[in-house]
Amino acid sequence: MILFSHPLVSSKTPKISDFSASNSSQNDEFVLVKNKLQAVISNARGVKFIVCNNLSLAKELQSVADDYLFDSKITLIVKSDEELSSAIDARIDAVICENFRIP
Numbered sequence: 001m002i003l004f005s006h007p008l009v010s011s012k013t014p015k016i017s018d019f020s021a022s023n024s025s026q027n028d029e030f031v032l033v034k035n036k037l038q039a040v041i042s043n044a045r046g047v048k049f050i051v052c053n054n055l056s057l058a059k060e061l062q063s064v065a066d067d068y069l070f071d072s073k074i075t076l077i078v079k080s081d082e083e084l085s086s087a088i089d090a091r092i093d094a095v096i097c098e099n100f101r102i103p
Contacts, residue, residue, distance in 0.1 A: 002073060002094035014096055030075065030096075036064050043072040049094060051075045052091070055083070058092050065093070083099055 003009045014030040019038045030049045039050050039061045050065075050072045052058050058076040065074050073093035078084045079087045087095050 001092065002075075003076075004094065004096045006095075006097045014049065014051075016096075019068065033061075036061060039072075039074075040068075043068075043070045047072050049075045051072050051077065051096065054078045055086055055090060055092075058087065059090050062090065062092055 005009050005013050009037060016030040016032050017028045017044060019031050019033045021041070021084075028045075028047055028052050031038075032045045032051045032053070033039045033042055035057070039052075043065070044051050050061060050070075052061060053077070058074055062074045064070075065072065074084075075090045075094040075096060076087050078087055078095045079097050079098055084095060084097070
């Protein structure tokens, strides 16, 4: 698993862009998607990290990514150790720790 913005891991803070069907920059590294269609399109555009903000969608996207061998990594925004543990159990590629505190 790739960790971003975790207080115990040195990493960059990602700049997340919203998915846009009409206006896509080829330089977008992190794109927030709302469904699997946006994820498939983002992967085809060469986005490195497809971001979502709930575990249910992350699981669905991870399954699609695994089946279709996406080059993109499925990335979940998490806010706690519990959410991070759930992402680990679900085998999500990456997480972004938002407002994360060490217990």
